[in-house]
Amino acid sequence: MNLRQLKIFVMVCKTKNMSKAAKKLYMSQPAISQTISELEEDLNIKLFDRIKKRLKLTYAGKILLRNSKRILNLVDETENIIKDIVNMNQGKLRIGASMTIGTYLLPQIIEGFLNKYNKIHLPFTIDNTKVIEDMILDNKLDLALVEGPIYCKDILVEHFFDDQLYLMCSSKHSWSHKRKINSEELKGEDFIIREKGSGTRETIENIMRKHSIKYHVTHVFNNIEAIKRAIISNLGVSILPEICVKEELKKGLLVKVDIQGIEFKRKFSIIYHKDKYRSQLFNNFVNHIYTNICKS
Incomplete structure (x- = not known):
């Protein structure tokens, strides 16, 4: 053999x-x-x-x-x-990220790292958590940043950031004046959610299930920007990560609504295969994440 x-x-x-x-x-x-x-x-x-x-x-x-x-x-x-x-001044690290992190956090992470190590090559892939997990298992990525739960025992998980999600509605919606609802009020609303395999969707579904909240999904989109546009047009409501809606909240296009007695929280994680060799480049990148994101 x-x-x-x-x-x-x-x-x-x-x-x-x-x-x-x-x-x-x-x-x-x-x-x-x-x-x-x-x-x-x-x-x-x-x-x-x-x-x-x-x-x-x-x-x-x-x-x-x-x-x-x-x-x-x-x-x-x-x-x-x-x-x-042989050569510590060159290297390649294949990075993956789930959609939310890849869109709203990864660009600034990579930019900051390349400012310090400009000869390093950092190809990256952005997809939903399930796809990224499979790529880690197939050794197509060295490490990834994800927001969804990871169940495979062959993957090691390190939490690096606490994320908060909120129920969002349009400024034209009746909830925009209330700012707080009870969970029963969700039943009659058109609810917009991410596609299956999304870490954001799984977080929402788990918390909704835990609190026995009934809701009716009318639209499924594969990215948060599309969901935001739909909410702004008053086509429905959704639960979105705080890091994704800062500009829209500031401009008054979206309104944050509290659900009485319920919080939507999750952890962002660094994941990699348990057999993955942690090179100096790998460790430097992970340290950069902790230094620049966790303390920001």
């Missing part, structure tokens, strides 16, 4: 097809098939059940896939360590 075989095996598992794996790896299909056969022969066990021309991992195959990913990740991390030792 060698690294070449493991890389080919992982690609076959990912594509679930020998021909597709061959295209991805710029190899011939017979070469892929031969490698898998040699790997099965070396290990003296079947890694795939071949049923109706479809590949399905055996129990042994699932074990090998799990550990192959860890081995290949470890190889990547070892190369990164060597690069750190």
